[in-house]
Amino acid sequence: MKTSEISTNTLCYHCGDDIATELFTVEDKQFCCAGCKGVYQVLSQNNLCNYYAYNKAPGQTKQYVEQHFDFLNEPSIFSKLVDYTDEKITLITFFIPAIHCSSCLWLLEHLHKINPGIVQSRVDFLKKQAEITFDHNRVPLKELVEILVSIGYEPLISLQDIVKEKKNSVNRDLIRKIAVSGFCLGNVMLFSFPEYLGISSLEAQFQFLFGWLNLAMGAVVTFYCSQDFFTSAWGSLKNKVINLDTPLALIVAVLFVRSAFEIISGTGPGFSDTLTGLVFLLLMGRWVKQRTYNHISFNRDYRSYFPVAVTLLDENGQEKPVPIDDLEVGSRILVRNNEIVPADAILMKGDGCFDFSFVTGESDPKTKVLGEVIYAGGRQIGKAVELEVVKPVSQSYLTRLWNNEAFKRDDSKIKNFNDTIAQYFSAVVIVIAIGSLSYWYYHGETNRAWDAFSAVLIVACPCVLALSTPLTLSTVLGMFDKNGFYLKNTDVVEQLARVDSLVFDKTGTISCPEAVDLSFSGTLSMYEESLIGSLARNSSHPLSREIVKWLGKSAEFKVEGYSEVAGKGVSAFVDGHEIIMGSRAFVAPDVDVVSASSVVHVRIGEEYKGFFKINQRWRDNLKQLITVLKTRYRMHLISGDHAAERKSLSSIFPEYVPMLFKQSPHDKLLYIKKLQEDQNIVMMLGDGLNDAGALRQSDLGVAVTDNINNFTPGSDAILKGSVMGKMPQFIHQAKMAIKIIKFSFVIASIYNLIGVYFAVQGSLSPLTAAILMPMSTITIITTTNLANRYFAGKNKLR
Amino acid sequence: MNILYFLIGCSVVMALFFLGAFFWALKDGQHDDVHTPAVRILFDDDKPEETE
Incomplete structure (x- = not known):
């Protein structure tokens, strides 16, 4: 130590x-x-x-929220969560967002030291997962989770979570195909080498053997490794469209048929080298494109927002945890401080104060009285309340909103550059091929005609597109990743380059939920400040910590008789004075002042002193961001909150920016739709569930969050709130990436033209083909890479 | 020169052997997590329990 x-x-x-x-x-x-x-x-x-x-200070600040894990001992929930269980041991995989350094890894793999009932734990660092084998007779699941919580590694428990979703994130099938094609490529190159150098009569006896070996390898590559191209091409042809895989499949087929013909008839060495090389590179391109984020999920739905289980109260008032799907109309449930209401319900008992900011965008919590209907998704602040469910979870307002048909967008409508160009490309290539075929046929040279026909198809390969595009775009993806902007896939980069309108949500998106501006209304003497500071230090409530920070270091006094009431406030005797801090009802019910939740009232002795108020703060750089963006993009602001901040916002946004307040989730969706009907390509930036519809409807939905491990609604991209100021650079980089792809297409066309020059004459030798293809590939990869890096440096994204 | 037939056969068989080894590793999940083992190896072994 x-x-x-x-x-x-x-x-x-x-x-x-x-x-x-x-x-x-x-x-x-x-x-x-x-x-x-x-x-x-x-x-x-x-x-x-x-x-x-x-590591130095490897921990993360722990927010104390009392949690109940009783539900983990329910057999029905237990069996859904674990991977494997028998009489003696259980295997479970947890997603633990706090994993971030080697210390985490070390600690989580030494859990057995804390409790010997834990047999083994293995961490997958990038996926932020821990696979734990434990003896459930010695350590029940609940206790295991509590151990993890006690050391600051709280697992994210959800029945529909990324652990299950990403189980098979490594595409073993593709890797196997790449390995086989690489194997074939290596061997074919070896066997073709004598051919390249010219075969002397002494070696001629091997020609036959090499030819057949090459053909065998070519067959493996064609029928095993290229399967996906054929199925994809066939699928798109059935839908009467041409995608990039159509010409690729055609070329693979032509290469194989011609090689087979030449080798079987003994007329030539065939094109197996080009075939295997091509397929190998194409598969690599696919692999690069498939790059996924291990720890981010873009497709979370309401189920991952809701808790796994709720506390049901039976007739005798006994608490019993049940899975959320088992809730029925009429069930009595208990919702504790900081828990989420899982279904539309009526408040039956207790003081309801619900924070709907994530669901509706309203920044202030709502106080509810007995008998009022509370929509699912609200978070209770304060003491536990009892509710009676009026609608099953699947029929709740929130869930229905989420399942709205309008939210289901057909992703296949997004055309990427590759598929568009593939159509023209295929058309031109086929015209040239048929042209040369008929030319030579007309001149009576039948053999040459077929030579030329197949050669044109071979050299005019759009493989560069299939390679340069994924390479360029995935480099951009990686670059954005490092900067805190996570895109779902490479198509999103192209979409980002097309965007011309930006729509912002307010709460949580352009305002920063974590950074707070604290101010005190009233007057405090130095001595009183010290008294308050001494009291606040004892509380782990976020507001108390903010107050301590705001007051700075001051003298400390002895605190006696400290008591904290969840959701209400704290009280104690400090240096002989009674101090009460907290909500209005708790501190001074008879004083006529504001009673918003983001306010902490203070009373010293019998005297009401005033209150601390938390003001919403706009994100850093918001003003510069808007100034940069306003010259190039149309902007809009739609918020579910009231218009109280309009004045402050109008100093940031230019006058002509439409600002809409009090918008329901459906209004937001319709607004985006209207913009799209006016031929705008819309990027929506939002954060909460109330933006979920708009995010889905928009051409590019970006979920903004301050902690990427938090729940975000389904979207195309996730943006860390702290890097929002870099948005103009991101868009510029995406635009440049598209330019680079187009440029690489021009280079590829030059190589293709050289190839076609030989091909139409029917004089393309396998050697020329085998040289041209890798040459063009190397040129393209080098140029795109260099160009990408250059622009990244320029945009300060490296 | 006929020995070349044998050598070519050997080279192909050997290459197939390596391909098989790769498949084996893939099936065993060696490619599922390529980051953590690199970190794990840097940890010291646990010190034996101190006897008091």
């Missing part, structure tokens, strides 16, 4: 945050909060302090 070197400065030993108080000190190590200290204590008790040796 290393001794701490960090304790000299005031950073938390566990998470590296600034330390505002010296309350949390254990063995000369300082911590920022009780959460971090707690994790350290668990680890040091179990002799796991190596965790701190591999």
